[in-house]
Amino acid sequence: MKRPGVTAERLTRTAAELADEIGFDNVTVTALARSFGVKEASLYSHIRNMRDLRVKVALFALAELADAAADALAGRSGKDALVAFADAYRDYARRHPGRYAASRFSLDPQTAAASAAVRHVEMTRAILRGYRIPEADHIDAIRLLGSTFHGFVSLEAAEAFRHSSDARGTDASWSRILDVLHTALTDWPPA
Amino acid sequence: MKRPGVTAERLTRTAAELADEIGFDNVTVTALARSFGVKEASLYSHIRNMRDLRVKVALFALAELADAAADALAGRSGKDALVAFADAYRDYARRHPGRYAASRFSLDPQTAAASAAVRHVEMTRAILRGYRIPEADHIDAIRLLGSTFHGFVSLEAAEAFRHSSDARGTDASWSRILDVLHTALTDWPPA
DNA sequence: GCAAATTCCTAAGTCGTTTAGGTTCTGGGA
DNA sequence: TCCCAGAACCTAAACGACTTAGGAATTTGC
Numbered sequence A, B: 001m002k003r004p005g006v007t008a009e010r011l012t013r014t015a016a017e018l019a020d021e022i023g024f025d026n027v028t029v030t031a032l033a034r035s036f037g038v039k040e041a042s043l044y045s046h047i048r049n050m051r052d053l054r055v056k057v058a059l060f061a062l063a064e065l066a067d068a069a070a071d072a073l074a075g076r077s078g079k080d081a082l083v084a085f086a087d088a089y090r091d092y093a094r095r096h097p098g099r100y101a102a103s104r105f106s107l108d109p110q111t112a113a114a115s116a117a118v119r120h121v122e123m124t125r126a127i128l129r130g131y132r133i134p135e136a137d138h139i140d141a142i143r144l145l146g147s148t149f150h151g152f153v154s155l156e157a158a159e160a161f162r163h164s165s166d167a168r169g170t171d172a173s174w175s176r177i178l179d180v181l182h183t184a185l186t187d188w189p190p191a
Numbered sequence C: 001g002c003a004a005a006t007t008c009c010t011a012a013g014t015c016g017t018t019t020a021g022g023t024t025c026t027g028g029g030a
Numbered sequence D: 001t002c003c004c005a006g007a008a009c010c011t012a013a014a015c016g017a018c019t020t021a022g023g024a025a026t027t028t029g030c
Helices: A008-022 A029-036 A040-045 A050-073 A078-095 A097-103 A109-113 A117-128 A135-157 A170-186 B008-022 B029-036 B040-045 B050-073 B078-095 B097-103 B109-113 B117-128 B135-157 B170-186
Strands: none
Touching: A008 A029, A008 A050, A008 A097, A029 A040, A050 A078, A050 A097, A050 A117, A078 A097, A078 A117, A078 A135, A078 A170, A097 A135, A117 A135, A135 A170, A135 B135, A135 B170, A170 B135, A170 B170, B008 B029, B008 B050, B008 B097, B029 B040, B050 B078, B050 B097, B050 B117, B078 B097, B078 B117, B078 B135, B078 B170, B097 B135, B117 B135, B135 B170
């Protein structure tokens, strides 16, 4: 009777996949144990508790997303970089809604500081260097981009754009918004 | 032995208050029943189920937020209106984090169409009329503002800005972002 | 081939959601 | 006033999710 071979890593991966299928919040010990053909209690040899697992999935998703963004960014600059970065972000969220939700899981300070979230900020900062924005304003610009990307993507995921009076697709709005952001960064208003 | 006098309305209000204290996701039948001095099962005379209650709280929050925004908007126009509207949004989210989270609860199409969410869109559209933006682009601008506001506010709630290398407060970034949005709307790039 | 460490199990307790069905309170008509 | 219909509340119980304790089985390394 061979053992299923559960490990913390496989648990994290499977939880991430499950999250994409049924939603991050619906990933449960029961469902996870079932997909390994194992009893619930057995999982606790590998994870401390459910929160611990969610953190692991969050870190996994953050790293994966950072990798995707880095790939998209490679060799690009200026508006090209901005769009590629933004698209990588949105594509990931649409391809992996559960993992994206996981990446939004609120981490405690030290965990966050040691996570790939740092790379996200660094990449955003790299994009900003393609524009003439005072160093002191970078933090504001980073927050602007982060807010807009995350806001759009999460509203899109929640289908909050579904009932706009206008039947226009979200793709068109997205590229328009990137145009606007590019212009805004280009003509960054002085303090 | 006087009866507690539970009603759907009081349940909704209490759930909203509770959400602000302990978080929208942590509002449970048990906690709610306890705060009314009543058994769990008794709540089911007033609501169909937990999801039903969450929807009620979402509608309540959406309406309350729309009222606050409308107040803020009264008598203002141009950038003044934009900033007042945005501030109303952010203030509400900070004063009532649980209700704000509730207002993000994904509603089904018909419920959403009958909700105060419609007023939110209308108010945003009203603000846009203060700028020279082609009617056809309004939907994009609405989505831009909605994304940025929601994105900022939710990242702020998740304390995602906490560990930015820069120790700068979020207030400064917020007002800067509003400046940038104002400029972007003013110099709306042609298609 | 054995001992230790690991993996997995059973059993059980807690908490949250929900239903079924019974009891008690309340208001309005006879 | 009395009563009775319907509303408000209850007990009991099932189910699912999370978690711990302690034991059995399997794998690993010597």
